[in-house]
Amino acid sequence: MTLATDLPGRLLAGLAGIGMLVFAGFSWRSRPRLALTGQGLVLRGWWRTRLLTPGDLTRVRVTDFQRIGRTQHLLEIETDDDDLLILSRWDLGTDPRHVFAVLSAAGYTRP
Template sequence: MNPDLPAPNSPADRLSWSTPAPALIAVAVGGVAMAVATFFAADGPSRLLVGLAALGLLAMAGLGFRQRPRLAVVAGEPPRMVVRGLLRPREYVPTQIVRARIVGYRRLGRKMPMVEIDVVDDEGERLLIFGRWDLGADPTAVYEDLVGAMRLSRDKTS
């Protein structure tokens, strides 16, 4: 083993992006506050609606914690891109990445950048889309880091 290279799975050979933990904690606290408010609601329909909103917030926070880190690149030969989903993480090598690009989507009257990655695996083709909430960082910067770390050629991206 070369002493100049970092040990496998050390932080030095891994880039990762995920929803910031403080944001997920704030969502969970909001869900708990709404769950408590459910008990103080005056009538049945109010309790139902506030309870469903509390359940939705708590589920969103739980899923956000479950998917951390959402996107990671692990150094190696070849480098691997790891995408964490609800069930299990999926790994992709550069030959499985068909295209990676930045796309602007209109949201709430503003154009928001998102990272789009087309991949091919045993189950077929997939389109992976990551926004600022998923990555916890500017999607444009993540795209640049991803292209560099995965050693993707610019002709594979658009």
């Protein structure tokens, strides 16, 4: 039972609920965004999936910045196509520093 008795309020609440379900579905499909496979580095997005090899990458690094009193870590990946991919803990499912260590061990970073 809803407390809103007006039709426009119910319509807006219904549209907001549907929008949240669509967003949750897309977010669930694209997580985790980065995976290391035998073929290369797979980057998943909402609309497409890209395969990156070590030769496709220009630079991989972890950047830190302060936000609201907390240090945030981001994984930055630059490609030969001049794309800058910025992935947070939310995108990766784990600490970006751990992902960087795995990518370094797999040969995806350059000294």
